Amino acid sequence: RKEVEQDPGPFNVPEGATVAFNCTYSNSASQSFFWYRQDCRKEPKLLMSVYSSGNEDGRFTAQLNRASQYISLLIRDSKLSDSATYLCVVNFLNTGTASKLTFGTGTRLQVTL
Amino acid sequence: GAGVSQSPRYKVTKRGQDVALRCDPISGHVSLYWYRQALGQGPEFLTYFNYEAQQDKSGLPNDRFSAERPEGSISTLTIQRTEQRDSAMYRCASSSLRGGVFTDTQYFGPGTRLTVL
Numbered sequence: 001r002k003e004v005e006q007d008p009g010p011f012n013v014p015e016g017a018t019v020a021f022n023c024t025y026s027n028s029a030s031q032s033f034f035w036y037r038q039d040c041r042k043e044p045k046l047l048m049s050v051y052s053s054g055n056e057d058g059r060f061t062a063q064l065n066r067a068s069q070y071i072s073l074l075i076r077d078s079k080l081s082d083s084a085t086y087l088c089v090v091n092f093l094n095t096g097t098a099s100k101l102t103f104g105t106g107t108r109l110q111v112t113l
Numbered sequence: 114g115a116g117v118s119q120s121p122r123y124k125v126t127k128r129g130q131d132v133a134l135r136c137d138p139i140s141g142h143v144s145l146y147w148y149r150q151a152l153g154q155g156p157e158f159l160t161y162f163n164y165e166a167q168q169d170k171s172g173l174p175n176d177r178f179s180a181e182r183p184e185g186s187i188s189t190l191t192i193q194r195t196e197q198r199d200s201a202m203y204r205c206a207s208s209s210l211r212g213g214v215f216t217d218t219q220y221f222g223p224g225t226r227l228t229v230l
Contacts, residue, residue, distance in 0.1 A: 004155075032217050043204060043221040044156065087155050091217050099217050100146065100169060103155025 001026060006088050006104035013111055017078050021107045023071045023088030032091035033064055035073050037084045038106065044087055047073075078111045085109070115140065117222030119205050125228045126195055134190045134225045138207030144215055145188050146206040147180055150224070156204055162188060163215060195229045202226050 003026045013019045025033075033050035048055065050062040050071050061074040071088055088104040118137045126132050138145045144163050148156035158172040164185040173179070177195075182188040192199055206219040 008153075034218075043223050046218060046220070049218070089155075100158035100161060100172065101156075101217065101219060102158065105153070105155050 002104075003027065003092070003102050004088055004090050004104040006107045008105055008107060010108040010110050013078055013109070015078055015080060015111055015113055017111075018074065018076045019078055019109065020075075021073045021086055021088075021109075023073075023104055023107075025069050025071070025088075025090045025092075025102075027090075027092050028066070028069060030069075030090050030092050033062075033071050034089040034091075034101070035060075035062055035071075036087040036089055036103075038087055039084045044103075047086070075109075078109075080111050080113070083109055083111045117205055117207050117220055119203075119222040119225050121225060122223060123226045123228075125230065127230050128196060129194055131191065131193045132195055132227065134192075134203050134227070136188045136190070136205030136207075136222060138186065138188075138205070139209070139220060142207035142209045142220075143185070144208045145182055146208075146219060147188070147190050148204045148206065148221075150202045150204055156221075159190070192227075195227075197229050200227055200229045 006023045035047040036044040037047045038044045050064045054063045059076045063072045085106040085108045087106045090102050093099045120135045146161040147159040150156045160170040160180050162182040177193045180190045202224045204224045205222045208216050208219045
């Protein structure tokens, strides 16, 4: 079983739709969680950190469920520019310290007119 | 300010040759990470440094791979006797100190695409 699992998609949604991605992780002692966005042939870029209380940044909402070991990302009012691969990322080792990150394979989102 | 930079952006080499990939982190970032990314996959950890000290090299696939960061800034990832299976995108990332504590929010460079013929 992979340490961080995501549905690879692709998710094809019309502009304006709401779309949600889930991610599961294997280690209940995991400490830090992130969503990164990666455009084709570009580097991953931090989208948002994920906190236990849940957090929102504009149209994006991230949730963490430690009991079930999953993380979610909700995108409301999808834009064409949201088309990208969304990477679920976990720091299994140390809370908020320099440490290796473990990435999922990514979920591809394609927003269409 | 300037982000993480990597050079070369593309490297084509013949099997058996050694290659050196360079990473220049964001100015002031104390931690530096190397990852490898295959097509259709997320980045896979190789190694990381705090300042000049290599903290974790558990992701290096074998002893042909090594990394150094002698002055705590620029880092070099070296692959000796390259093999075709080494072909991938090699990415570098860096992170900062905040309030004297190392952070794990990592910023990635554009990568070096390595092709071994």
